[in-house]
Amino acid sequence: MSELRELYQEVILEHSKHPRNYRVLDSANHHAEGFNPLCGDHFTIYADVKDGTIRDVSFQGTGCAISKASASMMTQSLKGKSEAEAEELFTRFHQLVTGRGASADAVGKLAVFAGVSEFPLRVKCATLAWHALRAALRGDKEAVSTE
Amino acid sequence: MSTVVKSPRRISATPPVRVLDVERVRQDFPVLQQKVHGKSLVYLDNAATTQKPIAVIDAIENYYRRDNSNIHRGVHALSERATNQYEKARVAAQRFLNARESREIIFVRGTTEAINLVAQTFGRQQVSSGDEVLITAMEHHSNIVPWQLLCEEKGAKLCVAPINDRGELLLDEFEKLLSPKTKIAAVTHLSNALGTVNPVREMVRLAHARQIPVLVDGAQAAPRMSVDVQDLDVDFYAISGHKMYAPTGIGVLYGKSKLLEAMPPYQGGGDMIASVSFEKTVYNRLPYKFEAGTPNIADTIGLGAAIEYLEKLGLEGIERHEHDLLAYASRKVETIPGVAIIGTAGAKAGVLSFTIDGIHPHDIGTILDREGIAVRTGHHCAQPVMERFGIPATARASFGLYNTREDVDALVAGIHKVVEVMG
Numbered sequence: 324m325s326e327l328r329e330l331y332q333e334v335i336l337e338h339s340k341h342p343r344n345y346r347v348l349d350s351a352n353h354h355a356e357g358f359n360p361l362c363g364d365h366f367t368i369y370a371d372v373k374d375g376t377i378r379d380v381s382f383q384g385t386g387c388a389i390s391k392a393s394a395s396m397m398t399q400s401l402k403g404k405s406e407a408e409a410e411e412l413f414t415r416f417h418q419l420v421t422g423r424g425a426s427a428d429a430v431g432k433l434a435v436f437a438g439v440s441e442f443p444l445r446v447k448c449a450t451l452a453w454h455a456l457r458a459a460l461r462g463d464k465e466a467v468s469t470e
Numbered sequence: 471m472s473t474v475v476k477s478p479r480r481i482s483a484t485p486p487v488r489v490l491d492v493e494r495v496r497q498d499f500p501v502l503q504q505k506v507h508g509k510s511l512v513y514l515d516n517a518a519t520t521q522k523p524i525a526v527i528d529a530i531e532n533y534y535r536r537d538n539s540n541i542h543r544g545v546h547a548l549s550e551r552a553t554n555q556y557e558k559a560r561v562a563a564q565r566f567l568n569a570r571e572s573r574e575i576i577f578v579r580g581t582t583e584a585i586n587l588v589a590q591t592f593g594r595q596q597v598s599s600g601d602e603v604l605i606t607a608m609e610h611h612s613n614i615v616p617w618q619l620l621c622e623e624k625g626a627k628l629c630v631a632p633i634n635d636r637g638e639l640l641l642d643e644f645e646k647l648l649s650p651k652t653k654i655a656a657v658t659h660l661s662n663a664l665g666t667v668n669p670v671r672e673m674v675r676l677a678h679a680r681q682i683p684v685l686v687d688g689a690q691a692a693p694r695m696s697v698d699v700q701d702l703d704v705d706f707y708a709i710s711g712h713k714m715y716a717p718t719g720i721g722v723l724y725g726k727s728k729l730l731e732a733m734p735p736y737q738g739g740g741d742m743i744a745s746v747s748f749e750k751t752v753y754n755r756l757p758y759k760f761e762a763g764t765p766n767i768a769d770t771i772g773l774g775a776a777i778e779y780l781e782k783l784g785l786e787g788i789e790r791h792e793h794d795l796l797a798y799a800s801r802k803v804e805t806i807p808g809v810a811i812i813g814t815a816g817a818k819a820g821v822l823s824f825t826i827d828g829i830h831p832h833d834i835g836t837i838l839d840r841e842g843i844a845v846r847t848g849h850h851c852a853q854p855v856m857e858r859f860g861i862p863a864t865a866r867a868s869f870g871l872y873n874t875r876e877d878v879d880a881l882v883a884g885i886h887k888v889v890e891v892m893g
Contacts, residue, residue: 326840327836327837327840327891328891330836331833331837331891331892336892336893340828361848362831362832362847362848362849362862362863363848363849363853363856363862363863364832364862365862385830385862386830386832386862387830387831387832387833388829388830388832388833388892389832389833390832391830442836444836445832445836448832
């Protein structure tokens with residue numbers, strides 16, 4: 324039960340029920356879709372980027388509590404960051420959820436996702452929005468897939 | 471080596487149904503005797519794959535320990551033993567499906583390969599530009615995509631017979647879609663996502679009245695009800711070993727010999743030929759025409775053992791047991807607040823798909839797993855079915871012959887736990 328509580332922390336459940344920045348971003352000049360064909364999770368990430376800075380970011384779509392909360396908290400943590408900082412944060416976040424070293428302090432509020440590392444099958448849920456964001460920043464035309 | 475064994479239609483006056491002794495049967499499945507996350511395993515993912523009884527595991531092990539050899543070619547003792555067991559499995563499959571002749575049993579990797587085989591041989595031969603292939607809205611991807619590929623290649627149209635909100639086929643709509651352009655209808659016997667049992671015999675009758683052959687995907691039905699291909703009068707019937715307590719990588723395509731004879735081969739290679747020269751190859755007779763190359767001998771023998779095991783227990787008893795479990799589970803699950811059962815057909819078997827308000831099936835699956843309960847979550851390789859019900863996914867409990875009411879009680883307690891954790 325404690326591992327489950329670690330995974331489904333209050334903050335995560337709250338974000339999954341009331342996701343932040345859950346809208347189409349009218350000013351977006353980047354967007355991309357992320358898709359997990361195994362479970363059907365599907366998100367679109369919108370980003371407004373100018374001179375390498377993410378001025379605003381939002382998302383829409385459907386998914387499990389982990390993927391939705393991750394998308395929601397990602398959008399919160401990226402506003403005002405540079406593209407390079409976003410990439411760096413993703414690297415640390417990925418290390419955190421796969422249990423490969425990154426300390427929880429290195430990812431700020433995203434530390435609540437540390438529990439994911441005990442559930443390897445759920446890493447894809449936690450990182451789906453991030454993969455889509457990366458695709459959006461790169462300007463990929465194809466939806467990114469976790470498979 | 472290929473004696474054609476013929477069997478009569480089954481006589482309807484069957485002996486009384488043998489009651490399944492579940493507690494004893496459970497001892498036959500070593501995998502069930504384990505704990506997962508500290509809890510006794512409750513395996514409710516049988517529609518994905520079933521566990522294997524000792525009889526099957528032993529059959530495979532004995533083959534590799536004692537009889538391993540190539541079949542249909544050696545004159546030595548091992549090859550003779552291997553060939554005999556391989557062909558004995560064919561006769562077992564013939565008996566299991568009540569096929570008229572053993573040469574109507576083609577060994578393939580599974581249902582998916584069986585359907586692809588028919589699409590790529592019979593389909594390519596019979597379907598032309600402007601023709602139609604009819605399926606239903608409750609098909610699994612394996613009974614959609616092979617036909618899509620065929621229709622794309624030929625410029626034919628894939629038609630889909632609709633279902634109602636309970637997940638039942640609209641038989642009159644199905645009938646309306648059987649047109650002079652329809653070259654084949656491909657339908658599931660038992661829906662893997664909804665549990666609906668289709669009125670296959672009636673569907674075949676409607677199709678045959680218009681000279682349209684019917685392929686039936688029997689992957690889910692074969693382990694759950696006795697199937698009689700002569701009584702159903704189906705033209706093709708596809709099953710997967712691993713869903714009926716046999717190994718993965720082996721399945722059966724049943725086809726009426728008249729149709730199989732007229733079909734071109736599927737793959738070329740050894741065993742499927744009578745003679746080969748660079749100018750001309752003469753294909754082997756049935757069933758070998760469709761079994762190119764060294765087959766999956768060990769798992770075929772494993773399939774034979776699984777069929778003997780099921781025959782020993784009695785399919786009618788299994789069917790009755792699972793029917794009782796499904797009814798019990800449906801009653802219990804539907805009373806939990808916020809839970810909706812997806813697929814409420816009048817004729818149902820083996821499968822209980824459900825959603826919980828505001829909780830994604832993926833999260834349901836993770837929490838149940840921590841309770842030692844294995845269910846499938848997702849779209850069950852039936853995305854069009856999910857779309858029909860306006861949901862991205864469901865959680866699915868599916869029953870096997872070794873499941874008990876205690877398993878259902880554990881599931882119900884698990885669902886309550888899910889609601890508690892997810893608040």
